[in-house]
Amino acid sequence: MDNDRSRLEVVHFVLVPLVAQGHMIPTIDLGRLLAQLGMQVTLITTPLNIIRYQLSVDRIRSSGLPMDFVPLPFPASEVGIPEGFENIDSWPFPFAIVDFFKALSMMAAPLEAYIREERKKKPGIPICLISDFSNPWTSEVSKNLGIPRYVFYSVCCFTLNLVKSFELDGGGDGNTVYVVPDLDERIEVPRPEPEIFLSGSEQEYVRSMIMDSDDTADGIIVNSVYELERMFVNRFSKMIGKKIWTVGPVSLCNEEKLDMAIRGSKSSSENDKIQHFLDSMNPKSVVYFSLGSLMQPSLVLLKEIGKGLEATGHPFIWVIRATGANLEAIEEWLKTNGLEERTRNRSLILRGWAPQLLILEHPSTGAFFTHCGWNSCLEGITTGVPLITWPCFVDQFSNESFIIDVVKIGVSIGVKEVIYSKEPDDVWVKSETIKTAVDRIFDGGDEGDDRRKRTAHLRDTAKIAFDAGGSSYQNLILFSKQVVMDHTVYTNKES
Ligand code: UDP
Numbered sequence: 001m002d003n004d005r006s007r008l009e010v011v012h013f014v015l016v017p018l019v020a021q022g023h024m025i026p027t028i029d030l031g032r033l034l035a036q037l038g039m040q041v042t043l044i045t046t047p048l049n050i051i052r053y054q055l056s057v058d059r060i061r062s063s064g065l066p067m068d069f070v071p072l073p074f075p076a077s078e079v080g081i082p083e084g085f086e087n088i089d090s091w092p093f094p095f096a097i098v099d100f101f102k103a104l105s106m107m108a109a110p111l112e113a114y115i116r117e118e119r120k121k122k123p124g125i126p127i128c129l130i131s132d133f134s135n136p137w138t139s140e141v142s143k144n145l146g147i148p149r150y151v152f153y154s155v156c157c158f159t160l161n162l163v164k165s166f167e168l169d170g171g172g173d174g175n176t177v178y179v180v181p182d183l184d185e186r187i188e189v190p191r192p193e194p195e196i197f198l199s200g201s202e203q204e205y206v207r208s209m210i211m212d213s214d215d216t217a218d219g220i221i222v223n224s225v226y227e228l229e230r231m232f233v234n235r236f237s238k239m240i241g242k243k244i245w246t247v248g249p250v251s252l253c254n255e256e257k258l259d260m261a262i263r264g265s266k267s268s269s270e271n272d273k274i275q276h277f278l279d280s281m282n283p284k285s286v287v288y289f290s291l292g293s294l295m296q297p298s299l300v301l302l303k304e305i306g307k308g309l310e311a312t313g314h315p316f317i318w319v320i321r322a323t324g325a326n327l328e329a330i331e332e333w334l335k336t337n338g339l340e341e342r343t344r345n346r347s348l349i350l351r352g353w354a355p356q357l358l359i360l361e362h363p364s365t366g367a368f369f370t371h372c373g374w375n376s377c378l379e380g381i382t383t384g385v386p387l388i389t390w391p392c393f394v395d396q397f398s399n400e401s402f403i404i405d406v407v408k409i410g411v412s413i414g415v416k417e418v419i420y421s422k423e424p425d426d427v428w429v430k431s432e433t434i435k436t437a438v439d440r441i442f443d444g445g446d447e448g449d450d451r452r453k454r455t456a457h458l459r460d461t462a463k464i465a466f467d468a469g470g471s472s473y474q475n476l477i478l479f480s481k482q483v484v485m486d487h488t489v490y491t492n493k494e495s
Contacts, residue, residue, distance in 0.1 A: 008477065009484050012040040012127040014115060015152075018134040019049050019074075019104070020088035021293035022373050025264045026154040026223050027132065028056060029250035033476060035060075035067040036253070040125070042118075043067070044111060046074035048086040055262040070114065075106040089293050105137035112141045119145075126487035130221065136213030143216070146494045148486040150479075151217040155374050156224050157232040157244070158406060159398040162189060164239050167211070180401070182235065187405045189398050214240065218486050221479065223248040223378065226471040227461050228407070243482065245475040249382045251357060251375070252466045260357035264293075271355055274317070277348045278359065281315050284366035287438055288359050288385075290319040291371040295392050295419060299329050301429060306339050308434025314366075314442070315346035319354040360385050367441045369434075372396035377403055384459035386410060386451055388437045390429070392419040409455045411440045 013034050017027035024045070031041040050057060050071050057069050074086045079099045084090070088100065119127060129149040131138035142149035153160065158180075165181050180187040214220070219242055226233055226246045237244045254260045261271045278286065289309060291297065297305070302320065309316045322330050334340060340349060356376070359365055360383040368380045372391040377399050380387045387410035389400040403410040413433050442448065465472045 008037060008039075008480055010039060010125060011480055011483050011487075012042070012118065012122060012125050013483075014111075014118075014127065014129050015041060015043045016111070016129060016131045016135050016138050017043065017045065017152075018088070018132040019046060019086055020134075021264050022375050023132050023134065023154055024049065024053065024087075026250050026375055027130075027152060028053065028060075029253050030130070030152060030221070030223070030247065031067050032060065032065065032253045033247065033250060034480070035065040037476060037480060039066065039480060040122075041065075041067040043069050044072055044107075044114070045069065046086040046107075047071040048074070048084070052087060052266060053264070055265065056259075059259065059262065072107050072110045072114065075103050078106060079103045101134075104135060108137045108141050111138070112144055115141070115145055115147070126484050128218075128483050128487060131213070131217075133210055133214065136210050139213040139216050146490050148218040148483060148490055149216075150219045150221055150483075151214055152221045152223075154223045155395055156377070156399060156402060157222060157229050157236045157246070158402040159374070159395045160222075160236050161232050161239070162398045163395075164236065168239075185405075187401055189401045217242065219243040219245065219479070219482065221245050221247055223250050223375070225249065225378075225462050225465045226475070227465055228381070228458065229402070245479040246465075247472045247476050247479070249378045249462050249466060249472075251379050252382060252463070254357055257358060260361060261355045263355065263357055265353055265355065270350065271358065274348065274350075274355060274359065275362075277317070278362040278364045281346075281364040283363050285315055286362075286364045287312065287314050287316040287367045287369060287388075288354075288356075288365050289316060289369040290354060290356065290376070291321070291390065291392060292373045292376060293321075293353075295371055296321050296323065296326060297419070299326065299333060302330060303333065303337075304429055304431045305434060306337070307431035308438075309347070310339060310343055311431060311435040312438040314438060315364075316343075317348045317350065317354065317359060319350045319352070321352055357383075367438060369437075372399040372403065374399050378462075381407075381409070381455070381458050382462045384456050386441050386455050388413065388441055390415050407454065407458060409451055409458060411437050411451075413437045 015027055015031050017023045028043065031043050035041045050069050060067050076083055076085060079102045081099055081103055115127060128147055129138055129142050130152050131149055133151045133153050138149060162178065162180060166178060178189045180189065222244060224246045225248055233244055233246055254263055287309065289305065309318060320330060334349065340347060357379060360368060360379055365385055367388055368385045369388040369390065370376045370380060372389050373396060377387065387403050389403055389410050389412045391397045391400040400412060404412045413429065415429060464470050467473060
C-alpha cells in the first residue's frame with residue numbers, strides 16, 4: 001500500500017463544500033485526508049465561514065499540510081439576503097432556501113477566475129473540483145474550464161439508493177411508506193412529508209439542479225464505509241452508472257483531542273468543563289443528546305426532553321440550540337425550573353454547540369440521542385456508541401431506517417413526522433417516550449447485549465476500513481489515480 005501511495009502523482013484538489021456544518025465539517029476532514037496523501041488542497045468558502053472555522057484553519061495551516069482555505073465573496077445582497085448570513089445554520093428555520101442557493105450559484109464566476117489563475121501558476125499539475133452534491137452550480141465551472149468534477153456526499157448509499165429509486169418510480173404509489181426495493185427483508189421508510197426526499201414544490205428547483213449535476217459528474221465520493229453498506233454502494237453505482245469511492249469515516253482523521261474539540265467550532269472555552277464532567281462519570285453511563293446543527297425545538301418540546309432526561313436517572317449532556325426570542329424563553333425556563341439544580345451532579349446543559357467527537361469518543365458516553373444526520377450516525381458508529389433515533393427532516397428518516405432496520409444498532413422513539421411542519425406549541429414527543437428509549441438502550445437483557453455487540457463490530461469494521469490498507473484508504477488512493485487519468489482525457493479533448 002505504501003508503495004501505491006509513494007507513486008501517486010500530485011493533484012490540486014479544489015474543494016467546494018456547502019456552507020452548512022453537516023457539509024463543511026466532513027469536507028474539511030476529506031481535505032485533510034487528501035493533503036495527508038501529499039495532494040494539494042484548496043477549500044473554497046465565504047469570508048465569514050473562514051472566521052467560523054478559524055481554529056481548524058489555523059491548526060491545519062500551522063501543521064504544514066498542503067491545504068489552504070480561500071474565501072470568495074458571498075453575494076447575499078444581490079438576492080436580498082441580509083448581510084452576515086453565510087452559513088445555513090445562521091438562518092432562522094425554515095429559511096428561504098432557494099434564495100440562499102441562488103446566492104451560492106453566483107459564486108461560479110469568481111471560482112472559475114480563481115482556478116484559471118491557479119492553472120497559470122502551476123502548469124502541469126492536474127487540477128479538479130470536488131463539489132458538495134448541494135453545490136450543483138460547480139458543474140458549469142468545470143465544463144467551462146474543461147476539468148474533471150467529482151461530487152462529494154455526506155449521505156449514506158442506503159439513502160442515495162432510496163432517493164434514486166423514488167425518483168425512478170415517480171414517487172411510488174402514494175402510500176405513506178416507501179418499501180426499499182430489492183431486499184430480502186421488507187424495510188419500510190416513512191414518507192410523512194415531501195421533505196423526506198427533498199422534493200416538494202419549493203425545493204424542487206434545488207433538487208432538479210442536484211440531479212443534473214450528479215449526471216454530469218465524473219464520479220461520486222461518499223463519506224461512508226464499503227463494508228458497512230456494500231450492497232447499497234454497488235446498487236447505487238449500477239443505478240447511476242458511475243464509480244463510487246467510499247472514503248469514510250472521514251471524522252477519523254481527527255486523531256488528537258484538540259482536533260476533536262475544535263471541529264466546527266469558533267471557541268473551545270467549554271471543553272475543559274466537558275472533559276472534566278465526562279472524566280468524573282462511570283464508563284458507558286452518559287446519554288449525549290443532540291439534534292444536530294440545525295434543529296431548534298420549541299420550548300414546549302424542550303420541556304418534555306428535559307423531563308425525560310431527568311427521569312432516566314442517567315447522567316446526560318444535552319445540547320440546546322436556540323436563537324432570538326426562543327433562546328430568551330429557554331434561558332428563563334432553565335433559570336426558574338430548577339432542572340440544572342436537581343441534576344447538578346449528573347447533567348451538563350450546553351448552549352448552541354458541543355464538541356461532539358470529543359464527547360462520543362469518551363469512555364463514559366453510553367448512548368447517543370441523535371436526529372440521524374448522516375455524519376452523526378457515522379460518528380456514533382465509529383465510536384461504538386448505540387443510537388437513540390429521532391429523525392427531524394430530509395434524509396434523517398431513511399438514515400434512521402438504516403440504523404434501526406439494516407444494521408440494527410439503535411432504538412427508535414417512533415417519530416414519523418417532520419419537525420418543522422409542526423405547530424411550535426405541539427407536544428408530540430412525550431417525556432415518557434424519551435425515558436423509555438433510554439431505558440431500552442441501556443437494557444441489560446439479550447436485546448441490549450446483541451445491540452452492543454453489533455455496535456462494537458461496526459466500530460471495528462469502520463476503523464479497519466479507514467486505516468492504512470483498508471477499503472476507504474485504498475479508495476482514496478484509487479480515486480487520486482483516477483483523477484489523473486480523467487484529467488488526461490479532458491486535456492486531450494481540449495487540444
Ligand atoms: N456537530 C458538532 N456539535 C454540535 C452539533 C453538530 O460537532 O453541537 C457536528 C457533528 O459532529 C457532525 C455535524 O456537526 O459532524 C452535523 O452533521 P449531521 O449530518 O450529523 O447533521 P446536520 O447538523 O447537518 O443536520
